[in-house]
Amino acid sequence: MGVTGSGTSGTRFEVPNSSLADTVLERLTATYGATADPQRAVSMRAYMKDVAPFLGLTTPDRRVLSRTVLLATAAPEEADCTAVALRCWALPEREYHYFAVDYLRRHVRQLSSGFLPVTRHLVGTVSWWDTVDALAAHVVGGLVAADPKLKSDMDAWIEDDDLWVARTALLHQLRYKETTDTERLFAYCVRQSGHPDFFVRKAIGWCLREYAKTDPEAVRAFVAREQGRLAPLSVREALKNIGP
Template sequence: MTAKDIQKELEALSTPEKKEFLPRFFKTGKGQYGEGDKFIGVVVPDTRKVAKSHKDISHAEIIKLLHSEYHECRLCALLILVERFKKAKESERKEIYEFYLSSTRWINNWDLVDLSAKDIVGEYLVDKDRAILYKLAKSELLWDQRIAILATFAFIRRGDLDDIFALSQKLLRHRHDLMHKAVGWMLREAGKKDKNKLCGFLDRHRGEMPRTMLRYSLEKFSAEERAHYMRR
C-alpha cells in the first residue's frame, strides 16, 4: 500500500458538496490562516476509517502522505501515527513523538492539531519533562503554539492542571482567534476537573483575557456565573 493508493481511496470517498464547503470552512483564501490548502472533499470519519485500515504502511509512505498538498492526506497520515502510538512500545513512541515535532510545518490547520497533538505529544509527555511545550508556545508558528495547548488535554484528563494554567497565562495576549479558542477550550476542560482552580485563574486574569477565550472557558458555568465573569 502506497501514499498514492491511499489518496485514491480518499478520492473515492469525496463528495462535491464537501469539496466545495471544506476550503471555505478551513479558511483557505488569500491572507487567511489556511491560505492555499487543497481539499479532496472527505469527512473526518471516512478519513479515520482509511487510516485505521492502513495503519501498517511504511514510514516512508506516511511521510509522503504528510507532505501531500491535500489536507485529507495529511490528516490520514496523522491519524495513522495516532493509531500506531496507541499500541507502540516506549522506544517507538519516542520515534513517533520526535517525528511529529519535526513535522509541524505540515500539521498546518487547527483540525490536524486537534486530532493528533493530545494523543501523541500529550500522551508521550504525561510522565516526562514538559519544557518543550513552553518552547512551542514561544514559536512563531501558530500551529506549534496550538500543539502546546492541545497537548495539555492528555494531562487535564488525568487531573494534572498545572501546565494548562501556566501556558494559558503566557498566551493571554495572543493575537489570533484560533489560540483564544484553544486556550479557552482547555481552560473549560480544566474547570471540569477543578472548578475552584479555574475560578481562581479567571478572578486573576479575566480583565486581560480576550473575550472569545473567556467565553469558551465559561461554557460549563451557570448563566449567572457567566454573566458575572463576562462583566469583567
C-alpha cells in the same frame, strides 16, 4: 528521500524506507482517488479557508475507506509511522493529512520521545485547526504523558512564534484530566494571555474549560485571579460550563 517542511521549523526529515508505508500509500492513493468528489471538494476547501485542496470525501466515507486501506496490514514500528505521516503530508489533498493524523493516533503507543520533532514538523506545515488540534491532544499529548522529560519541550513550544505550535502546547494536556500539570496549564495560559490571534485565545479558553470538568474550583479561582490579563473570549470559554 527528503521532505522539507514549509512550516516555521525549517527542519529537513529523511523519510525512512518502509515497505509497510509503500503498501499503505499505494492502497491509500488508489482508494481515496477513486472515490473523490470534485464538486464537494470545492465547498470543503472553502470551509477550511483554502488551507489545502480536498478530494471531497466526507468523514464517515473516509473512515470506511481507511479501514479498507489498512485491512490485513502489519502493526507499524515507529519508522513506519514516520514514513506514512511524512509521505501523506507531502501529498496536497487534505484527506491524506487526516489519514496520517488518524494513523498516528491509532499507533501513538508505538512512538518514542524521538518522534516529537516529526510532530513539530506536521504542526508547522499546512497548519490549520483541523489537523493541529488532533495532533496536540492525541499525539503530542500521548508522547509527553509517556515521557515527562518532554515537558521541557512544551515549555519551549509555548514561547514559539508560530501560533500553531503555541496552540499545541496549550492543548496537549486536553485529555489528561486528573493527571494535568496545573502549574504548567495555568502558566501557559498566562504566558499567551495577550496573544492577538483568535486561535490562541480560543485555545486558552478551551483547555481551561476542559480542565474545569475535573477541577471547576481551580479554574474559577484562576480566572478570577487573572481576569485582567485574559482575553474576554478566553474567559467566556473557560467558564462556559461552570459559571463565574
